[in-house]
Amino acid sequence: MAEVSIRKLNKMFDVTHVVKDVDLEIRDKEFVVLVGPSGCGKTTTLRMVAGLEAITSGQILIDDAVVNEVPPMDRDIAMVFQNYALYPHMSVAGNMAFGLKMRKFAKPEIETRIKRAAAILGIENLLERKPRQLSGGQRQRVALGRAIVRDPKVFLFDEPLSNLDAKLRVQMRVELKKLHERLGTTAIYVTHDQVEAMTLGDRVVVMKDGWVQQVGEPLELYNTPANRFVAGFIGSPAMNFIEATLGESGGAVVAEAPGLRLALPGPLAARARAKAGRAVTIGIRPEDVHVATDSDAPDLCFDATVEVVEQLGSEILLDTRVGSATVVASVEPTMRIRSNDRLRLSLKPERLHLFDSETEAAI
Amino acid sequence: MIEGALWRRWVFYNIPLILFVFVLLFPFYWMIITTFRPDGELYRPWNAVNYMPFWTNNPTLEHIFYLFEETNFMRWMFNTMFIALVSTVISLFCGVLAGYALARLNFPYAGGLGTAIFITYLVPQTLLFIPLAEIIRNFRLGDTPWSLILTYPTFLIPFCTWLMMGYFKAIPKELEECARIDGASRWKAMVYIVIPVAVPGILSSGIIAFTLSWNEFIYALVFLSSPDQKTVPVGVTSELIRGDVFFWGPLMAGALLGSIPVAIVYSFFVEHYVSGLTGSVKG
Numbered sequence: 001m002a003e004v005s006i007r008k009l010n011k012m013f014d015v016t017h018v019v020k021d022v023d024l025e026i027r028d029k030e031f032v033v034l035v036g037p038s039g040c041g042k043t044t045t046l047r048m049v050a051g052l053e054a055i056t057s058g059q060i061l062i063d064d065a066v067v068n069e070v071p072p073m074d075r076d077i078a079m080v081f082q083n084y085a086l087y088p089h090m091s092v093a094g095n096m097a098f099g100l101k102m103r104k105f106a107k108p109e110i111e112t113r114i115k116r117a118a119a120i121l122g123i124e125n126l127l128e129r130k131p132r133q134l135s136g137g138q139r140q141r142v143a144l145g146r147a148i149v150r151d152p153k154v155f156l157f158d159e160p161l162s163n164l165d166a167k168l169r170v171q172m173r174v175e176l177k178k179l180h181e182r183l184g185t186t187a188i189y190v191t192h193d194q195v196e197a198m199t200l201g202d203r204v205v206v207m208k209d210g211w212v213q214q215v216g217e218p219l220e221l222y223n224t225p226a227n228r229f230v231a232g233f234i235g236s237p238a239m240n241f242i243e244a245t246l247g248e249s250g251g252a253v254v255a256e257a258p259g260l261r262l263a264l265p266g267p268l269a270a271r272a273r274a275k276a277g278r279a280v281t282i283g284i285r286p287e288d289v290h291v292a293t294d295s296d297a298p299d300l301c302f303d304a305t306v307e308v309v310e311q312l313g314s315e316i317l318l319d320t321r322v323g324s325a326t327v328v329a330s331v332e333p334t335m336r337i338r339s340n341d342r343l344r345l346s347l348k349p350e351r352l353h354l355f356d357s358e359t360e361a362a363i
Numbered sequence: 364m365i366e367g368a369l370w371r372r373w374v375f376y377n378i379p380l381i382l383f384v385f386v387l388l389f390p391f392y393w394m395i396i397t398t399f400r401p402d403g404e405l406y407r408p409w410n411a412v413n414y415m416p417f418w419t420n421n422p423t424l425e426h427i428f429y430l431f432e433e434t435n436f437m438r439w440m441f442n443t444m445f446i447a448l449v450s451t452v453i454s455l456f457c458g459v460l461a462g463y464a465l466a467r468l469n470f471p472y473a474g475g476l477g478t479a480i481f482i483t484y485l486v487p488q489t490l491l492f493i494p495l496a497e498i499i500r501n502f503r504l505g506d507t508p509w510s511l512i513l514t515y516p517t518f519l520i521p522f523c524t525w526l527m528m529g530y531f532k533a534i535p536k537e538l539e540e541c542a543r544i545d546g547a548s549r550w551k552a553m554v555y556i557v558i559p560v561a562v563p564g565i566l567s568s569g570i571i572a573f574t575l576s577w578n579e580f581i582y583a584l585v586f587l588s589s590p591d592q593k594t595v596p597v598g599v600t601s602e603l604i605r606g607d608v609f610f611w612g613p614l615m616a617g618a619l620l621g622s623i624p625v626a627i628v629y630s631f632f633v634e635h636y637v638s639g640l641t642g643s644v645k646g
Contacts, residue, residue, distance in 0.1 A: 050540075050544055052540050052544075072540070072543045073543055073544070073548060075544075077544060078544065079540075082537075083537055085538050085541040087541075088538075088560055089560055089562075098542070098545055098555070102545055103546045146541075
């Protein structure tokens with residue numbers, strides 16, 4: 001049972017302002033992921049929750065108690081580090097026991113807890129080994145085990161999977177998810193990988209330059225990004241952006257760019273009407289672009305030249321040129337398309353996004 | 364290993380190596396051979412018919428017996444051992460704590476302070492002994508082991524601090540952070556995590572500090588005067604060179620026996636020593 005509240009949190013390193021007015025309410029048992037490019041302040045935020053960095057201004061509360069001045073040892077949290085930070089001179093069991101010994105647990109209790117955690121993680125046969133005798137994945141498990149045995153109020157994860165190879169990373173991601181479902185401990189997870197954020201998080205916090213850009217459930221971020229940065233950061237392959245101008249013609253609101261003229265659908269048109277004449281950015285995800293058929297409305301179609309064909313097996317990614325912009329489309333793997341082909345493409349109107357070019361906020 | 368033609372390997376690798384090893388080991392050889400040669404051979408003129416400087420057919424232990432029976436050699440060994448051990452322990456204790464503080468506690472001017480401590484190590488002992496002699500006299504410590512135990516740290520502490528500072532910096536700070544989250548205070552994190560991980564570094568500075576104090580000459584020469592207080596380097600040179608008479612046999616025997624403890628210390632810790640100097644910490 002633990003809630004974490006972050007209120008108007010700021011961090012200055014000398015003159016560099018790295019975390020700016022971060023507000024976040026983390027509910028009990030929730031798995032929240034902080035995601036963003038390097039230098040966005042996500043790790044610093046996590047370290048402030050851990051008590052490893054002093055707070056410049058603002059408050060952090062764990063279960064309604066302000067912990068700003070509470071040392072890390074008294075916050076009842078556990079942290080998994082990117083480089084695992086296993087104690088090299090201790091065995092696996094010793095690593096897991098250390099936190100419990102520091103908290104003066106009785107010996108039998110320590111042993112029970114280590115056994116239980118080792119069983120959960122499948123590392124029972126490694127307990128006597130030293131960290132240097134373990135593989136990357138095993139070290140990762142030990143680091144997790146060290147956090148689990150403590151049964152803390154909050155788990156903090158600082159990019160725990162980024163030192164693993166791609167295949168193992170996917171596997172550990174699934175295990176982390178299962179582990180969280182099983183233990184139900186509140187968790188804050190920092191990563192720069194949006195796939196990890198989308199798959200692991202109950203809610204995802206996107207950060208950039210110290211500011212929180214958007215907080216929401218993964219699909220919420222995916223479907224209704226608050227601004228251009230979130231739209232471009234979440235989703236792979238990334239959303240297409242086309243610089244355009246808004247105009248009105250015959251009562252309809254249209255977005256115009258070289259080689260492209262789109263009539264905006266109802267609700268979007270209503271929101272965009274006030275900005276007629278302004279520069280905007282059109283956003284559309286590759287999977288929402290398709291090769292036009294007769295059933296597509298003509299004012300949602302445009303011509304494109306295929307530049308690169310990327311065969312992924314399950315889909316084909318087409319890098320196409322539309323006027324001066326590049327549009328990536330994801331099409332059926334059965335289609336026979338070669339580079340330099342000319343195509344007529346269309347898009348799903350309800351999946352169209354518009355961003356103000358100046359403020360980058362979604363319209 | 365140098366690759367290429369045979370002559371290249373000889374000119375750039377083998378010959379320099381052989382010369383180097385020869386220069387390093389020859390004094391030891393000389394020490395050993397002189398220790399075991401009878402006086403009759405040692406003082407034979409170079410143009411005598413049976414002059415044979417590099418070998419002896421009549422090895423003898425007379426110089427070693429002389430050393431133990433006619434001089435205070437055992438006493439000197441004990442003095443040196445005692446002084447070197449105590450001053451090493453003091454210096455290590457201070458050096459480890461100071462090195463940790465300079466490497467990890469982000470207090471203002473930590474960097475400048477680190478450099479300042481290193482600079483004190485660079486002040487030559489041949490100048491420093493003059494003010495130190497005054498201090499030793501004021502505290503009435505002259506001619507006691509404490510005069511050396513308290514003055515050796517003046518150069519050992521900066522040395523240990525500097526070495527340990529570098530070593531602590533190489534230890535990932537996440538180890539300590541993790542320990543602090545795990546429930547250890549800063550002090551406990553240092554005692555249970557950082558210091559055990561730093562053992563190779565601590566051993567290296569300990570060995571070097573021990574060797575430096577074992578071999579120290581100037582302070583020992585200035586601060587000690589009575590024969591039974593002397594250390595091996597001072598005792599051997601002052602008691603076995605009388606005027607211009609060199610007792611070469613006992614001199615070399617003293618030098619040989621005096622270097623044995625250091626050799627033992629090095630060979631015992633050589634593995635830790637190397638890993639300490641190369642600063643390898645694996646997580």
